[in-house]
Amino acid sequence: MSNTKNPWPALEAVPGLAAVEAEWRAKFGDGYESVKGFLRPNGKLASSHPCTVQRGCGCEHDVVMHDPEDIVAVCRCGRGCETFPLKRSDIVVYELDRAALDGAIVETFKLIKDSDSRTDLHGTTRIGVYSPYAGFRFPVYLTIQLEPADLAGVVDALTGRVDIPFILLAPSRDLCTAQTEQLLANRSSAFIPLSENVGFTGNRKLRLLRPLEDILSPFRTANLPAPKDNGGMVFFPTPPDATWGDVSIRFKDGHTVSIKVKSAGGVFNYTQMGMANKKNGDPTVQWELLRTFSDEHGVLDWSSNKADRKNQKRREILATNLRDFFRIEGDPFRLTDDGKGWQALFLISPDE
Structure with a gap:
């Protein structure tokens, strides 16, 4: 049976965005091969491993290392699930390479990359600037959270400290409540779920699922002047990199x-x-x-x-x-x- 899933929501289901390959495969389904380029070993070995026993308990198993060549996964839930062997490569922890993902999104959305993307908000980076015309620069953030309250906290913090409209990207719409989205709209800012607009193509590349102009149309309408002649200076659409x-x-x-x-x-x-x-x-x-x-x-x-x-x-x-x-x-x-x-x-x- 096909296990086709949209990979993006999986990023909102893995605490710490770090897991063994078996867990990432289970979360991403058939999309794993197109996403794995954005995962990298973090130098750690896991202390637990998902159950891989057919009709097993489905719980996490404790990793027991008798020696480097004798590693097993022992059921911890007491349901009598059998112990199974592991290789060292099975317990390597892979984390999401945020710098690589941020860079791919910058390229896909045609943003101006920020030299320093760090913020003090958990799971949140300022990945770049959207500049459709000269004189118009809007910050773009990517946040990856686990709970609606966490996402609401990020939005509350950003709207309190960023005094211009901004774009907030997140893996999916699942954690964004109507109240959170309205808070962004009140500041002429936009929430864009990547699961509805961007696909993985492999080789650390992404692709838009619909034209960028359509994705950003509501934000542009709210924040860019419409060309008009009202007897005064009109708006000239100077390209952002023009000299x-x-x-x-x-x-x-x-x-x-x-x-x-x-x-x-x-x-x-x-x-x-x-x-x-x-x-x-x-x-x-x-x-x-x-x-x-x-x-x-x-x-x-x-x-x-x-x-x-x-x-x-x-x-x-x-x-x-x-x-x-x-x-x-x-x-x-x-x-x-x-x-x-x-x-x-x-x-x-x-x-x-």
């Missing part, structure tokens, strides 16, 4: 530019880029300065007929405008090599 060198701005006319940043792009006017005068709706002097940079192909110095001492302050405000729109850190301009002008770190060109 100023990835930005390309080309003027189409005096009021409109075409923008490309890696895979993101579009056509925007000065109002949508946050450079409209609040009093009359006309372009600000920063927009005009941006156009001057385009006319000068990205370099503005005293040789330009648009040079002006007021440009220093205008450039500083323009830099702020561009950072607000693209959400890329750092100054988008640098001094020219001779120190007598400014050069854009992004590609900018005039209308053709």
